Amino acid sequence: MAEHIRTDSEREVFLGPDELIITKTDPTGHITYANRVFMRLVDYSEKQLLGRPHNIIRHPDMPRGAFRLMWKTLQAGNEFFAVVKNYTASRSYYWVLANITPDTDINGRLQGYFSVRRQAGRSAVETIKPVYAEMLRIEQATDKASAPDASMNWLLQQLAGQGSDYESFILKLYAGQDLQQEAES
Numbered sequence: 508m509a510e511h512i513r514t515d516s517e518r519e520v521f522l523g524p525d526e527l528i529i530t531k532t533d534p535t536g537h538i539t540y541a542n543r544v545f546m547r548l549v550d551y552s553e554k555q556l557l558g559r560p561h562n563i564i565r566h567p568d569m570p571r572g573a574f575r576l577m578w579k580t581l582q583a584g585n586e587f588f589a590v591v592k593n594y595t596a597s598r599s600y601y602w603v604l605a606n607i608t609p610d611t612d613i614n615g616r617l618q619g620y621f622s623v624r625r626q627a628g629r630s631a632v633e634t635i636k637p638v639y640a641e642m643l644r645i646e647q648a649t650d651k652a653s654a655p656d657a658s659m660n661w662l663l664q665q666l667a668g669q670g671s672d673y674e675s676f677i678l679k680l681y682a683g684q685d686l687q688q689e690a691e692s
């Protein structure tokens with residue numbers, strides 16, 4: 508798929524406070540289900556989405572290392588949390604807190620992946636922006652094949668240096684968001 512060309516005129520759009528985006532994919536990341544909230548926000552029809560790779564909404568500000576960490580975590584059978592910036596069909600963008608889990612049948616065989624997202628709060632977005640910007644900088648300074656691992660390893664090393672790990676880091680952003688929503692309600 509062609510790289511998206513960014514413009515400075517991109518407009519941010521938002522989910523409602525109680526809205527959830529839900530999608531499912533097959534084991535290779537091709538969309539098998541999308542809920543109405545997702546279709547409305549991204550402005551793609553069900554027909555345009557089903558069978559398409561989930562990177563259809565990938566925003567170029569998202570470092571490849573973030574998705575490398577996602578696939579590594581999922582392929583180890585674990586759930587993954589992230590703050591994600593995505594594109595809509597008209598190249599507006601939105602930020603979500605995403606949870607993605609492996610979807611297994613009763614025999615434990617992988618059927619695909621299941622993802623639920625809600626609107627990301629400003630503090631989560633402002634915390635992650637410089638992290639992703641640095642990961643992108645590292646990727647641009649590294650050859651294409653090694654770039655995702657280079658930026659992912661930088662992130663994991665930064666967190667380890669602070670006595671933390673990715674899961675603790677991201678769950679703190681989620682916890683901060685809950686406090687923020689309580690304060691707003």
Ligand SMILES: Cc1cc2nc3c(=O)[nH]c(=O)nc-3n(C[C@H](O)[C@H](O)[C@H](O)COP(=O)(O)O)c2cc1C
Nearest residue numbers: 531532536561562564565566574593607620621622
């Ligand atoms: C259930 C599920 C949900 C996903 N959701 C998104 C998403 O919202 N945005 C996105 O850019 N990639 C998402 N991905 C990851 C994409 O499949 C892909 O790995 C990513 O966009 C990187 O694109 P690339 O493989 O072309 O580098 C999702 C994957 C799965 C399995």
